[in-house]
Amino acid sequence: MKAVGRSAAVAIGLLPLWWPAAAFAHGFAKRYDLPIPLGFYLTGAGATVAVSFALLALFAKDRPAVARDRAPEIALTALGRLLARPWIAASLRTLSAAMLALVVVAGFIGDADPYKNIAPTFVWVIWWVGMLFINTFVGDLWAVVNPWTAWFAAAEAIVRRLWPGARLDLGRPYPARLGMWPAVLLFLAFAWLELIWGDGEDPYKLAQMIVAYSEITWAGMAVFGRGVWLANGEAFTVVFSTFARFAPLARRAGSGALVLRLLGAGLLVEAPIPVSMVALVMAMLATVTFDGAMLTPPWTTYYTFFRDMPSLQSFWSADWMTLAIGFWILATPALIAFVLAFAGVFTACCRASAALAGGVSTAEVARRFALTFLPIAIAYHFAHYLTYLLLTGQYFIPTISDPFGFGWNLFGTAAFQADIGLIGAKFAWIVAVIAIVAGHIIAVILAHLTATRLFGDHRRVILSQLPMLAVMVGYTMLSLWIIAQPTVE
Numbered sequence: 420m421k422a423v424g425r426s427a428a429v430a431i432g433l434l435p436l437w438w439p440a441a442a443f444a445h446g447f448a449k450r451y452d453l454p455i456p457l458g459f460y461l462t463g464a465g466a467t468v469a470v471s472f473a474l475l476a477l478f479a480k481d482r483p484a485v486a487r488d489r490a491p492e493i494a495l496t497a498l499g500r501l502l503a504r505p506w507i508a509a510s511l512r513t514l515s516a517a518m519l520a521l522v523v524v525a526g527f528i529g530d531a532d533p534y535k536n537i538a539p540t541f542v543w544v545i546w547w548v549g550m551l552f553i554n555t556f557v558g559d560l561w562a563v564v565n566p567w568t569a570w571f572a573a574a575e576a577i578v579r580r581l582w583p584g585a586r587l588d589l590g591r592p593y594p595a596r597l598g599m600w601p602a603v604l605l606f607l608a609f610a611w612l613e614l615i616w617g618d619g620e621d622p623y624k625l626a627q628m629i630v631a632y633s634e635i636t637w638a639g640m641a642v643f644g645r646g647v648w649l650a651n652g653e654a655f656t657v658v659f660s661t662f663a664r665f666a667p668l669a670r671r672a673g674s675g676a677l678v679l680r681l682l683g684a685g686l687l688v689e690a691p692i693p694v695s696m697v698a699l700v701m702a703m704l705a706t707v708t709f710d711g712a713m714l715t716p717p718w719t720t721y722y723t724f725f726r727d728m729p730s731l732q733s734f735w736s737a738d739w740m741t742l743a744i745g746f747w748i749l750a751t752p753a754l755i756a757f758v759l760a761f762a763g764v765f766t767a768c769c770r771a772s773a774a775l776a777g778g779v780s781t782a783e784v785a786r787r788f789a790l791t792f793l794p795i796a797i798a799y800h801f802a803h804y805l806t807y808l809l810l811t812g813q814y815f816i817p818t819i820s821d822p823f824g825f826g827w828n829l830f831g832t833a834a835f836q837a838d839i840g841l842i843g844a845k846f847a848w849i850v851a852v853i854a855i856v857a858g859h860i861i862a863v864i865l866a867h868l869t870a871t872r873l874f875g876d877h878r879r880v881i882l883s884q885l886p887m888l889a890v891m892v893g894y895t896m897l898s899l900w901i902i903a904q905p906t907v908e
Contacts, residue, residue: 457903464856464899465892471860472888475867476881490684492671499677511560512569519566519629521822526626530824533620537822540815542625543613548804549812554659555797558668561659567636571645588644593651598695603702605635605654607758610706614713615750617743661699664790665797683861686793687868691786698762700789703796705761708901709754711803715904725749765792768886776874776883787873788887791865795891798858799898802851806842813837851902859895863888 501507518541526538533539553560575587618624639648649656663669664685671678712718726735726745735745769784776784813835818824820833827833866887870880 457900461896461899464852465896467856468859468863468892468895469888471863472867472884475864476884490681490687492678492680492684494671495668495677495679502677508563511564512566512572515564515566516569516573519570519633523626523629525822526622526629528823529622531622532824533622534814535818535821535824536622537815537818538622538625539620540811540818542629543619544808544812545815547613548808550659551662551800551804552808555662555665555800556667558666559660559663559670561656561663565649565653565656567633567640567653568645568649570633571637571640575645588641590644591642593643593647597651598693599651599657599699600695601639601652602654602657603695603699605632605652606658606699607702607706609654610702610709611751611754614706614710615747615754617746657699658703661696661703661790661793662797665793683794683865686790686865687872688787688790691783692789694782694786697765697785697789700793700796701762701765702758704792704799705758706754707796707799707803708761708898709757711799711898711901712757713750715901721753722746722749764890765789768890771886772883775885776870776879778879779873783873784883788866788869791862791869791887792891794858794861794865795894798854798861801858802854802898802902805850806847809842810837810839813841848902852899855895855898855902859891862891866891 522538522541525536529536529538550561571587578585578587612619612628636648636653639652642648643652651657665683666685667679667682669678669680669685670676725731726749734740766781766785769788770781772788773779773781773784814837816832816835816837820830821827863884866884867880870883874880874883
């Protein structure tokens with residue numbers, strides 16, 4: 420068997436550890452009472468990641484030529500032909516476009532109670548978390564159902580019908596120096612709205628934000644063209660497509676054939692990715708960690724320290740100051756600090772790897788290895804949000820029948836009562852451990868294969884991975900520590 424095949428076999432052997440694994444800190448008022456000290460879990464998890472690196476170093480000595488081979492794929496010809504039928508994609512796009520319109524209308528005219536209005540639950544749970552999971556563990560569904568694309572494409576079709584040969588977009592050249600930075604900035608703005616804004620559950624204000632984002636998206640498409648803006652400026656297309664690199668279903672480059680591949684195979688790149696995509700990966704890692712950290716006692720200590728500081732009492736008691744503004748003032752710098760800290764640690768890690776291996780720059784290492792850290796973000800997203808999806812997602816069921824909160828019962832589900840005891844804290848903790856450790860192990864495997872492609876020499880490969888291993892082990896322990904903390908609000 421070729422060396423890359425041996426590495427793939429190692430990956431396959433570790434994949435069963437990945438599956439049903441999750442936890443979500445928001446779901447429980449206190450931590451699960453661990454049967455052994457937390458330090459044992461943290462040490463054991465970190466040691467597991469380190470041992471996986473040692474096994475790769477001993478048994479997966481890939482040669483450069485072999486490491487460049489294409490990862491194993493299985494062509495799904497029949498399924499590909501079925502999904503390629505125009506009516507399927509058209510139906511999904513129509514449904515998605517209708518849901519966007521429904522959510523906006525419900526936000527503006529529906530009941531202000533977030534549990535009675537379909538908008539908050541659909542946006543934050545079904546769409547954001549649900550679509551993220553589908554794109555990560557199935558395939559890039561968002562590329563098909565993107566409602567902003569659907570509405571813009573419909574407008575383009577109308578324009579072409581009324582004025583043959585006319586275009587809806589101006590076709591302006593997209594500045595290469597911008598890269599994906601518009602999408603990165605819009606994603607950070609979205610993260611701020613999700614984590615700090617505080618009015619995300621207000622249907623009316625949420626609808627206003629959706630309309631504002633729609634205007635930005637359609638303006639970008641109108642200036643630069645639909646495809647160009649989707650690839651660089653539409654935050655959710657960029658985010659979802661990046662997560663979809665991990666998915667088992669994908670379209671083969673060139674032919675477009677549907678294939679089944681190993682989880683994470685799409686994260687192995689032949690050429691360096693843009694710096695803006697590196698920043699996006701760091702932002703995704705930082706924001707989900709910040710979300711968990713804001714529910715821990717140290718966050719409360721940080722918040723109350725500055726809120727109660729005597730020298731700042733006149734500032735906090737100003738007439739214009741509100742609870743929300745005060746929270747923004749303290750939380751926003753913390754979010755920025757998290758993003759900068761993750762970027763700084765990753766840069767330092769890449770600098771150390773480049774120095775130990777030799778022959779490459781820090782930028783080259785960063786642009787080749789950033790995507791190998793994505794399984795860590797996926798693991799923490801999965802651990803952080805699965806229970807949230809299963810518990811809070813139940814509130815979507817009654818709103819299907821009564822989306823505006825007007826007392827309707829269109830599909831007979833309006834009286835459904837959510838079972839908040841569906842998932843227990845013990846289950847959440849156990850599967851969180853599995854998810855986080857498995858995600859880091861997969862990251863170690865991908866980093867090893869990437870290092871083999873880049874450096875070739877086995878000694879350089881191992882040396883280049885030592886700083887990254889230290890970061891991965893540290894983040895494994897940090898993630899589990901955050902998950903284990905008692906939830907505070």
